[in-house]
Amino acid sequence: MKKNWLRVVLSALSLALAVALVVYLPQIVHSLTGAKVSWHEIGHEFGRLSWQTILLMSVLWLGSLWAYTYVMTSALPGLSNLQALTLNAGGSAVSNLLPFGGAAGVALTFGMTRGWGFTNRPIVVYTLVTGIWNSLFRFLLPAVGIACLLLAGKATNPTVAKAGWVGAVSMIVLVAIVAAALYWDRAAALLGRALDGLIRVLPRRFRPAEHAASGAIDRLRQDTADVIHRRWAGLSLGMISFLALQCLIMAACLVATGSYPGAAETVAVFALSRVLTSVLVTPSGAGIMEGGVATLLIGAFGQPASGATAAAVLFGFWTYTIEIPWGALALGAWSLLRKRESAAAQSASTLTRAQAT
Template identity: 70%
Template sequence: MKSRWARVALSAMSFSLAVALVVYLPQILHVFTGATVHWHEIIAEFRRLDPPMIALMAVLWLASLWAYTFVMTGSLPGLTHTQALMMNAAGSAISNLLPFGGAAGVAVTFGMARSWGFGAGAFAVYTLVSGIWNSLFRFILPAVGIVCLLVAGKTTDPAVVTAGWTGAISLLVLVAAVAAALYSTRAAGLLGRWLDALLRLLPRRIRPADGAASARLARLRRDTAEIIHKNWAELSAGMIGFLGLQCLIMWCCLAATGTYPGLAETIAVFALSRVLTTALVTPSGAGIMESGVAALLVGAFGQPASGATAAAILFGFWTYTIEIPWGGLALGGWALLRGRRPGNASPALSEHARLP
């Protein structure tokens, strides 16, 4: 009970911090950039939004969610795109409400997957593959943002240019190294031996038999590699489509508020926004992302403070706020359809799911 109340208190504090960061966004922006803006100016920017532009943002948002379902169906064969849409919405809603909400989101999506006939083994592979693909592209995005700024000549200081190219290349090399490790049997075996050594520190009555961790890791790696080898194109296309459509939403937010700084700068701002969502102080980096985006637009790209702040908040709405009620609808729909099993689930996958 104490642990439960501690989690509730931590969640309330984290969510309250996110709200406070948004409420005091004008003051935060002033601290970092010296720009002065008031809420009535920001609200005036929202009132100038055209209905056609809002409709376009909504279409792009729905399209981005559909694009991401290809990552999910590629990671979990037998999952339909409609089921993937529901799982993604529900998991995102939970993650957006809680600090460190990713684990809770995974628990919810696991329950949904189980209700459709997928077992723990299949879901473990799905979680690993989709997590790997998300992580790889989170490393690629900053590198792309840096390269865009350098190629566009937005940075002229030789030291900054050198540091930028060094950072971008380092990130891409890291991604290549991780990708290579996924195919390395030797690396998987080494990780398994390390895990066995750690498990030997546990009390004898609860630790697994020697070599059990290595065997499980080897099997998990084999199943993961099989999915990656077969569906890497679908996984990559889904991530590129998802991020590309979200970047278009960012462009719409900037254009609608009169703060479009250029293509290279827009990609850089979008890359920063995605990096800041990994901040775990608030759910999905809410408040932190808006502050960072507004500060970059004003401080680095010279955009008006009122429009930049409105654009940051508007983008946060389409990538965070709206996912909460959308996820609630998805959970409600799942509850009505609970117990239905996908007719195209792979028999081989079902057998794998029953493995211990």
């Protein structure tokens, strides 16, 4: 009971912080960049949006949700795209309302998928695979953003360019090592031995149990290897399509508010936005993402404060706010269908018993 109350209090505080960060976003942007902006100016930018722009953003948003269903159906064979869409919507709504919504999202995943006839083991594997794939691609995004800026010649000097390339290549290599450990037995064994060697360097009081690190990696690889071996193409293409469509939403927001800095810069801004959603101080990094995006656009890329801040808020709407009512509708439809199916099954059972007597 105490833990439940603590979660409620933390959730309320987290949501309150997210609201405060958005409400005071103009002041935050001013303190970080020195640029002055008001909600009146931001509202003016919103008023300039045409219905064609809103329609385009809606199509891109729906397209990104549908693209992600292929990640989910690849990770859980037998899951339909419509079921995946419902599951994703419900999970997103939960995650967007709670600061640590991942646990609640997993519980919801188990409830919904078990109701569709899936057993525990494939659900656990699905949860692991989708979590790993999301983490890998989220880790790759900063490398892609840095590479785009460097290839476009946006580095301020050779030293910065060299540091950027080192950082980007290091992230890509790290992701490649983890991917190889998940895919190949020998790579997993080598990585396990390397981690064991690193752990032995630590003071004894900080060491985990013997072989704990390599064992954990082994178990993870064994649980996910079969799905990854057979479904890696669907997982990767679905994730790439999802991220590409979301990046196009970012580009549409920037163009619509007159703060489009260029293709390479847009990819970098999008990469930053996805990284900041991992900051769990607020649900899905709400408020933090908007402030970071606006600061990068204004401070690094010289975009107008009103347009940049409006673009950040608009992108937050399409990747956070709208998912809450969308998820509520999906969960409502799922609950209604379950009640109808339960009532139909009960009626069929009653009819069968009556005929038997």
